[in-house]
Amino acid sequence: xxxxxxxxxxxxxxxxxxxxxxxxxxxxxxxxxxxxxxxxxxxxxxxxxxxxxxxxxxxxxxxxxxxxxxxxxxxxxxxxxxxxxxxx
Amino acid sequence: xxxxxxxxxxxxxxxxxxxxxxxxxxxxxxxxxxxxxxxxxxxxxxxxxxxxxxxxxxxxxxxxxxxxxxxxxxxxxxxxxxxxxxxxxxxxxxxxxxxxxxxxxxxxxxxxxxxxxxxxxxxxxxxxxxxxxxxxxxxxxxxxxxxxxxxxxxxxxxxxxxxxxxxxxxxxxxxxxxxxxxxxxxxxxxxxxxxxxxxxxxxxxxxxxxxxxxxxxxxxxxxxxxxxxxxxxxxxxxxxxxxxxxxxxxxxxxxxxxxxxxxxxxxxxxxxxxxxxxxxxxxxxxxxxxxxxxxxxxxxxxxxxxxxxxxxxxxxxxxxxxxxxxxxxxxxxxxxxxxxxxxxxxxxxxxxxxxxxxxxxxxxxxxxxxxxxxxxxxxxxxxxxxxxxxxxxxxxxxxxxxxxxxxxxxxxxxxxxx
Numbered sequence: 001x002x003x004x005x006x007x008x009x010x011x012x013x014x015x016x017x018x019x020x021x022x023x024x025x026x027x028x029x030x031x032x033x034x035x036x037x038x039x040x041x042x043x044x045x046x047x048x049x050x051x052x053x054x055x056x057x058x059x060x061x062x063x064x065x066x067x068x069x070x071x072x073x074x075x076x077x078x079x080x081x082x083x084x085x086x087x088x
Numbered sequence: 089x090x091x092x093x094x095x096x097x098x099x100x101x102x103x104x105x106x107x108x109x110x111x112x113x114x115x116x117x118x119x120x121x122x123x124x125x126x127x128x129x130x131x132x133x134x135x136x137x138x139x140x141x142x143x144x145x146x147x148x149x150x151x152x153x154x155x156x157x158x159x160x161x162x163x164x165x166x167x168x169x170x171x172x173x174x175x176x177x178x179x180x181x182x183x184x185x186x187x188x189x190x191x192x193x194x195x196x197x198x199x200x201x202x203x204x205x206x207x208x209x210x211x212x213x214x215x216x217x218x219x220x221x222x223x224x225x226x227x228x229x230x231x232x233x234x235x236x237x238x239x240x241x242x243x244x245x246x247x248x249x250x251x252x253x254x255x256x257x258x259x260x261x262x263x264x265x266x267x268x269x270x271x272x273x274x275x276x277x278x279x280x281x282x283x284x285x286x287x288x289x290x291x292x293x294x295x296x297x298x299x300x301x302x303x304x305x306x307x308x309x310x311x312x313x314x315x316x317x318x319x320x321x322x323x324x325x326x327x328x329x330x331x332x333x334x335x336x337x338x339x340x341x342x343x344x345x346x347x348x349x350x351x352x353x354x355x356x357x358x359x360x361x362x363x364x365x366x367x368x369x370x371x372x373x374x375x376x377x378x379x380x381x382x383x384x385x386x387x388x389x390x391x392x393x394x395x396x397x398x399x400x401x402x403x404x405x406x407x408x409x410x411x412x413x414x415x416x417x418x419x420x421x422x423x424x425x426x427x428x429x430x431x432x433x434x435x436x437x438x439x440x441x442x443x444x445x446x447x448x449x450x451x452x453x454x455x456x457x458x459x460x461x462x463x464x465x466x467x468x469x470x471x472x473x474x475x476x477x478x479x480x481x482x483x484x485x486x487x488x489x490x491x492x493x494x495x496x497x498x499x500x501x502x503x504x505x506x
Contacts, residue, residue: 001397015399045330045343
């Protein structure tokens with residue numbers, strides 16, 4: 001069981017949360033004409049074996065979107081911020 | 089190398105089983121190969137086998153970081169089937185099914201293929217319609233499929249929950265009679281022995297740590313035990329495709345997720361087929377040793393950990409109980425997880441890559457085991473001829489750019505939803 005230290009609610013079980021997506025992916029500007037940046041945004045991922053920045057939704061708690069830094073090899077978490085404060 | 093037969097079993101039994109030869113060699117690597125395959129699981133070994141057998145390319149090595157079949161080949165629920173309906177998938181998986189049917193004879197190794205049939209249960213009229221459509225597409229392609237109503241499913245699978253209290257009432261099922269199970273370890277061992285017989289070098293305990301480059305072209309690999317040169321390098325490392333591709337400068341439409349499986353304590357014969365629940369992600373069969381083999385859903389977050397989380401344990405067992413109340417007092421004997429290449433449309437890659445000299449086989453999501461024979465067969469074709477076979481023509485990396493995703497489940501680019 002992963003336990004996530006929500007900045008609002010404190011330490012909670014992963015069952016209260018829903019995994020969102022890779023938080024390092026940025027949407028291109030809406031007037032972007034090339035397909036490459038859109039392709040990267042929609043489909044391609046770094047998929048790191050190690051530290052991964054990702055969105056989680058505290059859907060059965062404060063309903064805030066969070067940005068976690070979690071290790072995909074060990075499931076260790078070293079950072080958890082509100083997504084709107086993380087500026088992402 | 090001994091040819092296995094009833095006679096060889098008898099002869100070795102009489103001599104106390106002390107004179108069996110080893111099934112494959114443990115050679116030192118040659119300085120260079122025509123084709124070097126990274127990953128000694130079912131897919132890599134099958135690729136090596138078909139390269140040698142079908143295309144006469146015998147100067148081949150398979151490099152494995154651990155032991156043969158120690159990754160996802162030994163971590164699946166051993167189900168084989170070919171009930172796919174999207175163009176690009178249908179005939180590929182049917183090729184696999186046809187290879188499975190003759191695999192033990194072809195390899196002279198008993199892979200214990202058991203065509204016990206597979207039921208996909210339907211729990212609503214809409215699911216019955218979708219099953220009818222799938223079945224019609226399968227039959228139009230010459231693949232067996234039958235649609236059963238509730239009464240027929242009840243006659244065939246009397247141990248499911250048909251009560252008024254059932255959380256998801258069973259409306260019927262789509263059935264593929266040629267589907268079934270195979271022994272997953274035997275698949276790796278059979279292909280390894282077959283490839284070795286054709287002269288392929290199988291190099292275990294060698295982790296690939298990088299590539300050798302000649303200008304912009306890959307011409308070999310760096311391993312934990314020295315460099316090996318090769319004209320063509322082929323990746324068969326599903327679960328780890330992402331970072332092996334990254335070393336070559338490629339970013340793939342793949343995320344790595346863990347998928348769990350379970351075996352219960354041995355029980356008297358109960359489930360003589362494969363049953364997939366239509367209401368949640370859950371499937372069940374029974375091994376020859378009597379253990380019920382259960383599989384469930386992804387853990388939903390990216391993971392390379394090869395171990396699963398408890399929420400999915402509970403979810404899977406709740407599904408088991410909802411479908412088959414009679415299993416509620418069985419104890420779990422074993423529980424494990426494999427790491428999946430979850431591609432963005434749920435379909436695999438068997439293709440050349442934009443990097444010269446590098447070939448990719450990956451993105452298998454949950455479906456790698458059943459695909460093993462056709463995956464090796466088509467990948468060998470692609471490597472040998474430098475162009476895809478008709479059956480893996482759609483499994484390219486550029487299908488996303490062209491807008492030709494093969495989204496069998498219709499979930500969109502959300503890898504943990506496939």
